[in-house]
Amino acid sequence: MDGSITNGSPQSTSRRAFLKASAATAATGLVLGAGAKEAKAFAYEPYPRDDDLETVVTSCAHNCGSRHMLVAHKKGDVIVRLSTDNGTYQGDAYGTDTEEKPQLRACLRGRSYRSRLYSPERLLYPMKRVGARGEGKFKRVTWDEALSDIAQRMVYLRDTYGPTALLDQSYAGASYGVLHKSDQIEGLLGRFMGMFGCRTSSWSVPSYQGTTFSSRTTFGTIQDGNEDDAFAHSKLIIMWGWNPAYTFHGGNTFYYMRMAKQRGCKFVLVDPQYTDSASAYDAWWIPIRPNTDAAMMAGMAYHIWDNDWHDQAFIDRFVQGMDKGTMPGWAQGQESFKDYIFGERDGVAKTPEWAAEICGVKAEDIKKLAEMYATTKPAALKASWSPGRNAYGEQYNRMAAALQSMTGNIGILGGCAEGVGKAWHAEAVAYPYDQFANVWYASIKSDRWAHCVLNYPNLKREEIGLWPRMDQLDGVAPNIRGIFWQGSDWLNQLTNINKEIAAIRKLDSYGEGESLLVCMDSTITPTGIWADYLLPIATHFERHDVALPWYKGHYYIHRPVVIQPLGESKTDFQVFTELAYRLGFGPGYNPRATRDYFNDPTQVDEAYLVAWWDNVRHHQGVEWDWETFKKRGVYKFVLPEPHVAFRPQIEQGMPFETPSGKIEIFSTTLAQTPDWTRTQYGYEIPAIPKWIEPWESLNHPKAKEFPFHMISPHPRWRTHSIFNNIPWLRETFAQETMMNASDAEKMGIRTGDTIECWNERGRVITPVYVSERCMPGVVVLHEGAWMDLDEDGVDRSGNPDFLTLDNPSPAGAFAYNTVLCNVKKSDLNHRPGWDKLSTARSHVFRRDL
Ligand SMILES: Nc1nc2c(c(=O)[nH]1)N[C@H]1C(S)=C(S)[C@@H](COP(=O)(O)OP(=O)(O)OC[C@H]3O[C@@H](n4cnc5c(=O)[nH]c(N)nc54)[C@H](O)[C@@H]3O)O[C@H]1N2
C-alpha cells in the first residue's frame, strides 16, 4: 500500500503479475476442461454480453462543437455501455465510411456520457435553498411546492417591478435539437416568459457576437459556411485561431482535412499557441500576440495589393467598397478599404513592417503568408471565432472577409468565406414557433447583467447594450429582480465572475421575497449553488427529440427516450407547461398538450416531432417516413456536390443578402447610421474594417504591471463546464495553465508547480505546464472549470472568468480573450473538481435540513 502511493513501480509490477496469473488461469481452464469454468473468450465479463443488451441509437445534445451518434447498449432501464456509429445504422454494411456519407463517430466526451448520466452530481428532486445564496444548502421539496412558490413569486415581481423584472439567461446547454431547446431565440424559456409578460432577454452570443456582426455586415447572413467535405479540396488551409483537433467545429472536420493533406494541401497556423491541429498536419506555426490579428491581416492586404496579386475581376464584380472604383455612387469621396490600407486619410500605410510592430510577427513572415494565400488557389482562410472573442473582435473578422474577397476565394470549392460558418440548412424548429416566440420587453447585452443590477437606476443605455423594442426606444433600464438559468451555467461562464457575485449580493440586499433565482439543470452546477430553487431536468437520454447538426453536417439523428428520467426529473417543456397552467396560459403555451403533460409527455412530444418530420420530408425530399427514421435512428443526406457558401452568387450572379447585393467591405448600413446612441451598440463602428487597439494587450502600458496576456480556449475534455465532474475525462487532460519556458525559467517556475494568475478582477490557482508550445508573454488557461472560491476570494478551480472583463466591444463581442494578468508561484492547493468535494456538497441531497 505504502509503496503504491509513493512510487508507481510496485503497482505496475503487481498489475503485470496479475495479468500473468489470469492468462495462466485462462490457459489452464482450456486444458482442464470439465470442472473449470468454460472459457468463452469474452473480454468484458462480468458485464452483460451484447446479445443480452438492447441497442438504441441516440446522440449528444450540448453546445459542444459537433453532433455525433451515440449508441446506448442497455439492460432493462440501465445503460451499461455506449458505442458509436459503425456505418450500419442507415442500413449500410458494417464499416461503411465514405467521403459522401461519413460515420458520425463520437468524441471522448460523448463516449464517457454514461458516467455523467449516473454521476453523483445528478439532480434528482426539486430542491429549495435553506442557507444563504451561494452557500449550497438545499432541502428536497415536492414539485408542487416548488412550482407554486415560483409562480407566486413571478407574479409578485412582475406586478411590482414591471415587465422587465425577470432576466432570461437560458443558453445553449440543450441545443441543436428540434423540440427541447434552451437557446435565447428559439428556446422554451423565452417563449414562456414572453407569454407571461415579463422578460428581459439577453442579446449577444458568447461564441461569436463579433463574428455574427461581421458575417451579417459583409455577406448579409451567418450562413457563410461550407460543409466540411469542402476542406478536402483546398490547396492551402490557414487555421487562424482555429484548433479543430481540440475545439470541435463541425462534423468530420479532421477527416476531411486529412484528405486535403493526403492530396498535398499545405497548412498554416496563426495562433499564440502551437496546437495539436498544427502538429497533426505539420503546419507552419506563426505565433501572434493575442488580439493583434486585424493588424497582421491589414499588413497582408497591403502586401497583396503592392504586388498586384489581388483578383480585380472578382472585386469589380462582387465587392462594394474594396477600392475607389467599387465605392457606391452615394459614398464617393468616402474612405474605401484600399484608401485605409494605403493610409490615404490617416497618413499611416498599413505595411507589413507597420503590422510587425503591433503583432510581433516578422514582416518577412507576414509577406510570405500573404504571398502563399494570394497565389495558391483555392485557399481556405478559416478565421475562427476565438480571435473575434476580443475587444474589437468584429474588426478581425471583417478584415478576414476582406482578404477572402480580394483573393477571390469566396463561393469556390476549396476556398472559404467563414465567418460564423453555418452551412447546410437544417429544419430546426418543431414546437409552435409563433408570434409568442422570443417576445421581450427589454434586451440587454448578456454579460452586462451584473453591471445593470449593480448600477440600477443610474445607467446609460449604451453601458448595458439596452435594446428595447422600437416603440419603446426611450425605455428605462430594467430593474432586474429575478433570473432563470435554463441550459446555462452562466454564473460560471460569463465574464468577470466576482462582479456577478457582487450583483447577486445586491439582489440579496433587497430582502427576502424581493428577488428570485431559479436554476433548471440535470446536475448541480456552480451556478445552481446560487439559486433559490434547483429544478431537476431530464437529460436528452430521458426525453424524445431529434438531433440537428451543429453548424455543419447534413443529417438528422433520432433521439428516443433511452431510459426513464432519473429521480423525479422532468423535461424543461414539462416544467414550463405546468408553470404556464398555474399562471393561466397553459393551453396557449403548449397547444398540443393537456395538463396531464406533466405526468406523461410521450404522445404530445411524438405529435410535435411527427409534424416536424413531415415538414422535413416535404422540404428536403426525404423518402423515409417517421417510423423508418425511428427504426434506423439516423438519416444522412448525400449531397450531389460539397455545399459551398455563396456558390449561386458567384456562379449565377444571384445577389448577396446585403443592402447593395454585393459583398460589403464598405457597409451601407454602418455608413448610413446617423446616431449610434440609438442602436444597441451605442458606440461608433467604422464602415470599413480597421485595426483598433484593444483596451488590454501586450502593447498596452498596463502590460508593465500585468505582463502576461491570458487566452482561454475551449477544452477538449469538456463542453464548457459540462463534464468537469467526470473523473474519466480528467484523467485525459488536466486544468492547468500553460506558459512559455523562457518566461517560466526567469521566474523559477517548473512544470507541476502551482501558480496563481491574477489581475485587478480576480485570482485563480492551477498547476502549471511549461512549454515551448506557448509563445512568450502568453498564458493559456481553458474555460469552464467549476468555480470554487475559498474564504479569501481565490478561485481554486482555475476558472479564467474570474480574470475576464465584462466591457462590451462596440459590436457586442465578448472580450474573453482580452485579458492581462500577472503570474506567481503559490502554496495554495488547486482543487480540480467537485467530485473530490461531492461528499462535502452532499447536503444538497439531504431531505431533513
Ligand atoms: N471540445 C470542445 N469543443 C468545442 C467547445 C467546447 O467547449 N469543447 N465549445 C464549442 C463552442 S460553444 C464554441 S463557441 C467553439 C469555439 O471555437 P473557437 O473560437 O474556434 O475555439 P477556441 O478554443 O476558443 O480557440 C481556438 C484557438 O484560438 C486561439 N486564440 C485565442 N486567442 C487568439 C487571438 O487573439 N489570436 C489568434 N490568432 N488566436 C487566438 C487559441 O489559442 C486556440 O488555439 O467551440 C465549440 N467546440
Ligand SMILES: Nc1nc2c(c(=O)[nH]1)N[C@H]1C(S)=C(S)[C@@H](COP(=O)(O)OP(=O)(O)OC[C@H]3O[C@@H](n4cnc5c(=O)[nH]c(N)nc54)[C@H](O)[C@@H]3O)O[C@H]1N2
Ligand atoms: N473565459 C472564457 N469563458 C467562456 C468562453 C471562452 O472562450 N473563454 N466561451 C464562452 C462560450 S463560446 C460559451 S458558448 C459559453 C457557454 O456557457 P454555458 O452555456 O453556460 O456553458 P455550459 O457549460 O455548456 O452550460 C450549459 C448548462 O446547461 C445544462 N443543460 C444541458 N442540457 C440541458 C437541458 O436540456 N435542460 C436544461 N435545463 N439544462 C441543460 C448543462 O448541464 C450545463 O450546466 O461559455 C463562454 N465562456
Ligand code: SF4
Ligand atoms: S463532439 Fe459533441 S456530439 Fe460529438 S461526441 Fe463529442 S460531445 Fe458528443
Ligand SMILES: [Mo]
Ligand atoms: Mo460558444
